[in-house]
Amino acid sequence: MIYKDNISITYPWQAQVWQHVNQNDKRMPHALLLHGRAGIGKYDFARYFSQSLLCANKSEAGHACGVCSSCSWFNDESHPDFRLLSPEQESETEGEDAPAKKTKKKTQISVAQIRDLSSFLSLTSHRSGGLRVILVHPAEALNLASANALLKMLEEPAEGVIFILVAHQLQRLLPTIISRCQKVNMPIPNETQALAWLGEQGVQNAKVQLAYLDGSPIKVFSEQLQFTQLNEIWRLLAQGSKLQPHIAAPALIANSVETGIVVLQKWMYDIVAMRLTKQIRYHATHIGALQALAEKVNLSGLFQLQKKLDELRKLALHPLNHELQMESLLLEYTRIFMSK
Ligand SMILES: [Zn+2]
Structure with missing residues (x-):
């Protein structure tokens, strides 16, 4: 994620898609599916979009203010109206129970994780009229059971809740899940855009590294x-x-x-x-x-x-x-x- 004056912004190659998702401000779909190949900044985009949806004072172009209480909660990973579902999250909590042995990294989002959402869904937003956001990353980590549990939630959308799914491999999702979401094809940076951005981050010999890491500037940077x-x-x-x-x-x-x-x-x-x-x-x-x-x-x-x-x-x-x-x-x- 890039930070400028404490405000995170999207990557340069995402300017158009940012406008696109902000067009339906008043009529937000209840589920978005951001898809595209790995390493192009989809997850960062999804996080920042979540923050902006929750921000109490976002700009006309839809950018989060970075300073309101909602933005501070979000940046502290403590926003009450935001949930992140990913395999890592589960392994962290289990790691505390088994400190002696390194726990195997989880690769799936379990059905229990989806069921835990029901109490979150039954509450209303902590701020009047506010939205609640659930980010699922990566969506292909859902197994059959958890995908079906999520599907039920997508079929009967709770008031004021927005699901954002991030997927590298669309073909690994249930077609019924895909059909419940508005699909957003995330742009791949071209070489010029990628090199310009890496130059701004102070990366040397970026061209060779970019070729090695499948054209992904995010991977080169990290x-x-x-x-x-x-x-x-x-x-x-x-x-x-x-x-x-x-x-x-x-x-x-x-x-x-x-x-x-x-x-x-x-x-x-x-x-x-x-x-x-x-x-x-x-x-x-x-x-x-x-x-x-x-x-x-x-x-x-x-x-x-x-x-x-x-x-x-x-x-x-x-x-x-x-x-x-x-x-x-x-x-x-x-x-x-x-x-x-
Ligand atoms: Zn804000």
Whole structure:
């Protein structure tokens, strides 16, 4: 989220969609579904829109004032007329009960979380004539039971309640949920917009990082530290058959096994791309190294390793010995190159 003089504002590429959602001020739909790919600022937008809906003193263009009591409550995460439903929220409360062992990160919004809303829905707003807002993020974290429970609430909308659903993958939602919401297609920043914004945030070498992180300026901004580590990892991967798994494995899993797997997947994607099309997608600063690897790679061996990585990524949360697991993957990596 961006703050200017204590007032949060939307991202530059969201100016039009901001106008769009503020047009129906008097006749707000009772459910909005903000959808679009990951990393374009949908959630920040949804939060800020929630704040502005609750603000007692919003501007003509719909912006929250940032200073009224409603805005202060909102910024303190204590607004009585606002609820956020997300998988993380549940794992935090459970974490207190089990401090010794790190609780597994929840990936679903449970039916209990939806049922907890009924008391919230049966109350009226804490401010006369005010709205109440429920933000669901990400909506694809609803399982069948919780989606059906939510559907009932959407079918019989409570007075003055607005649901805002945020989804990266529309196809994973129940069609009946989608049909109850006004869909808002969230804009993807083009490269110029993304680079301009990253420049304003003081990010160096933004262009390379933007290509690596699928054109998402938000990811580039939030992963600044990781990028220095990545340069070291790429230097190691460039060694191909000479890479030493026990040295590279700890670096790859420093953040999480999943991050390490994604780093390998993108690197191998570019080896294939270089071999087959002479073009790369993610590693503009490592063309030379990728070219050398592409000449020596055994493609069928590489495809097998890719398949394995895809499978492992789905299981990345399971409690194997991560370092050993990564070492054995890297050992396979060294074997997909023909040594000359
Ligand atoms: Zn305000």
